[in-house]
Amino acid sequence: MRERKRVKIPRGLPKEKLGIFEEKVREKIGRDFHLESIDQDTGEASFVRGVDVATVASDGKIPQASLPHWAC
Numbered sequence: 539m540r541e542r543k544r545v546k547i548p549r550g551l552p553k554e555k556l557g558i559f560e561e562k563v564r565e566k567i568g569r570d571f572h573l574e575s576i577d578q579d580t581g582e583a584s585f586v587r588g589v590d591v592a593t594v595a596s597d598g599k600i601p602q603a604s605l606p607h608w609a610c
Contacts, residue, residue: 539588539589540586540587540588540589541571541586541587541588541589542574542584542585542586543567543571543584543585543586544582544583544584544585545563545567545582545583545584545585546581546582546583547559547576547581547582547583549581559583560573560583563583563585564585567585568587570587570588571585571586571587572585572586572587573585574586
């Protein structure tokens with residue numbers, strides 16, 4: 539599962555300052571987030587992080603799951 543946060547990009551931010559912007563955002567929302575995409579139409583950057591989810595059956599066993607090859 540992924541957690542996503544959208545952040546407004548400061549107007550007129552030069553491309554060469556994007557790395558600094560990303561670091562400042564990650565300091566605020568969490569170092570485990572990374573920049574996924576930038577939507578120039580809305581002026582927003584999308585940051586994501588993976589979230590571990592575990593399922594335990596009522597008998598105490600943990601069901602096994604296989605991820606598709608592209609998810610690894």
